[in-house]
Amino acid sequence: MPLRILVCIKQVPDPEQFDRMTLDPATGSINRAGIAPITNPVDRHALEEGLRIREALGGSVTVLTMGPPQARKCLEDALAMGADRGVLLCDTAFAGADTLATSAVLAAGIRSAGDFDLVLCGNESADGATGQVPAQLAEALGWPRVTFARKIEWSRDGMLARVEREIEGGFLRVEVELPAVIAVVKRINRSRLPTIFGILEAAKKEIAEVGCAACECAGLVAEAMGLGGSPTRVAGIFQSHRKRQVEMIGGDAKEAARTLVARLREMDVL
Amino acid sequence: MTQSNPDSLKEILVWAEQRDGRLMSVALEILSKARELAGPLGARVSAVVIGEGCGACPDELVAHGADRVFVVEDARLRLYQADAFTAILCRIVGETRPGLVLLGATSVGADLAPAAAARLATGLTAHCTDVHIEDIDGRAQPVMTVPGWRGNLMVKIVCPEKRPVMATVRTGVMEKSAPDPSRTGEVVALEAGLGEGEFRARTIEKVAEAGEGELEQARVVVSGGFGFYEAGGTALLEELALAAGGVTAGSRPACDAGWVPESRLIGQSGKTASPDLFITVGASGAPHYTTGFAKSKIVVAVDRNPKAPIFDVADFGIAGDLREVLPALVEELRRKT
Numbered sequence: 151m152p153l154r155i156l157v158c159i160k161q162v163p164d165p166e167q168f169d170r171m172t173l174d175p176a177t178g179s180i181n182r183a184g185i186a187p188i189t190n191p192v193d194r195h196a197l198e199e200g201l202r203i204r205e206a207l208g209g210s211v212t213v214l215t216m217g218p219p220q221a222r223k224c225l226e227d228a229l230a231m232g233a234d235r236g237v238l239l240c241d242t243a244f245a246g247a248d249t250l251a252t253s254a255v256l257a258a259g260i261r262s263a264g265d266f267d268l269v270l271c272g273n274e275s276a277d278g279a280t281g282q283v284p285a286q287l288a289e290a291l292g293w294p295r296v297t298f299a300r301k302i303e304w305s306r307d308g309m310l311a312r313v314e315r316e317i318e319g320g321f322l323r324v325e326v327e328l329p330a331v332i333a334v335v336k337r338i339n340r341s342r343l344p345t346i347f348g349i350l351e352a353a354k355k356e357i358a359e360v361g362c363a364a365c366e367c368a369g370l371v372a373e374a375m376g377l378g379g380s381p382t383r384v385a386g387i388f389q390s391h392r393k394r395q396v397e398m399i400g401g402d403a404k405e406a407a408r409t410l411v412a413r414l415r416e417m418d419v420l
Numbered sequence: 421m422t423q424s425n426p427d428s429l430k431e432i433l434v435w436a437e438q439r440d441g442r443l444m445s446v447a448l449e450i451l452s453k454a455r456e457l458a459g460p461l462g463a464r465v466s467a468v469v470i471g472e473g474c475g476a477c478p479d480e481l482v483a484h485g486a487d488r489v490f491v492v493e494d495a496r497l498r499l500y501q502a503d504a505f506t507a508i509l510c511r512i513v514g515e516t517r518p519g520l521v522l523l524g525a526t527s528v529g530a531d532l533a534p535a536a537a538a539r540l541a542t543g544l545t546a547h548c549t550d551v552h553i554e555d556i557d558g559r560a561q562p563v564m565t566v567p568g569w570r571g572n573l574m575v576k577i578v579c580p581e582k583r584p585v586m587a588t589v590r591t592g593v594m595e596k597s598a599p600d601p602s603r604t605g606e607v608v609a610l611e612a613g614l615g616e617g618e619f620r621a622r623t624i625e626k627v628a629e630a631g632e633g634e635l636e637q638a639r640v641v642v643s644g645g646f647g648f649y650e651a652g653g654t655a656l657l658e659e660l661a662l663a664a665g666g667v668t669a670g671s672r673p674a675c676d677a678g679w680v681p682e683s684r685l686i687g688q689s690g691k692t693a694s695p696d697l698f699i700t701v702g703a704s705g706a707p708h709y710t711t712g713f714a715k716s717k718i719v720v721a722v723d724r725n726p727k728a729p730i731f732d733v734a735d736f737g738i739a740g741d742l743r744e745v746l747p748a749l750v751e752e753l754r755r756k757t
Contacts, residue, residue, distance in 0.1 A: 253538060294621040320626060381582040382544070
């Protein structure tokens, strides 16, 4: 059976450049100037999995993001990789959301975008890195969830997913009936790059914009969105401090090794 | 759903994860933190154990600070069942109305906590390095500290209106208190009370894989950065680990290059290790790496560049050519005392 697949993606500042982030001590705001936005790395694997499922079982892949107008770029990249259409959840009412308010808006946006059998997400974003949205999105949709998915197999015409779910010390085999939310980890696949043909095709594909009004039509009250719908607040940001005092051990390699090992044995950590 | 007075913090609830009847170490670590917070507040600490065959868990939880332990035993709950565990935890929260709920951020807790928080319509903070009570906006409330942007900045999070305040904590981040066998507590057995709808996603079996989970248990960890490879590659790293009686691990660049597996990745996007001794070789010290071993008892850094930031987070440092220092260390470690 063809599956109607929706993949959630997020635009994040390039994690390779996080060390360039600084804190303005006067205002307490974060300076991320010059850090390029990219598609959250693991989300590309979620999209790749969606495309592979479509190739195997048929169906469609819709890609959805919530973000500022510039987040359209990551939808365009996803369309160039092969997604069929894009949905941009964009409204000032969505700003300042924690994971709960984000999940509520994502769920409303998904409802307003159509009927879907499967929602795929990356397991966590590189910036917030809470990993909370997939499970909270499943709750907001009222669907079951499987997170930390590293392999998905399909049976019964694609309505039952057999998932290998990573756990410390191995994995769990989980079976889930659709509709469901499945969050994937990077090792699930190798994601493809867009082709020239894909980029040309992408220009013809639709990106729908969904705002506050459409989410309200889908049953979400405005109070549940953005900062106002977020139970958590940032009470302060500070530069992390280092507390260890290093003792450099000199001498040639042999001497240094002897001194170090002796010290570690004295401290009873060897 | 459940709303108690935001300022009242008379009950702290800890989800005590067990697997195969044994408590995860993080469960005792967060329980110790709950006990520490409860003291000055005069709060009661309750723990929840869900599973099958967890008969030994309540005593251990009481000895580590629980005043009350809820035990939900059911043959269907031998393995983690996402829907069922969420329903049970939410039900207990609804009945006991805690002001604060702590969960271990294992791969299971990281699934359970957000779903429960969403169902309870409350705030959840992931991967806290600290939870304390602080006066903010004129009210004493739980304040969570989390590393943001791969540990480059620290962020304080509060949940001013909704209750319970919920937080997850990674293994090895908080300190486990010594058990007190003389402590007494109440053990309350509860029915699972589950319907078919609570098994929409069904866990069928657990498959163990060799090499997984060893990092968390190791007392000595030897971790390589991008720079160690040219100094002798994985063989030398393993030799060093063997000589020190530890296990190998690596930074993100070393992992991406395929020199260490994902299960041994140290840092913000990987594992947190808090061994007695953490030896890092050939890593310059990017914050998203160093945050993964910050809680180690002793940190030794070896790197070619004496100005590398890795030395700012170490107790002992050797700056030198790894091709000379590492073999010398292996030789010295092999020498019996």
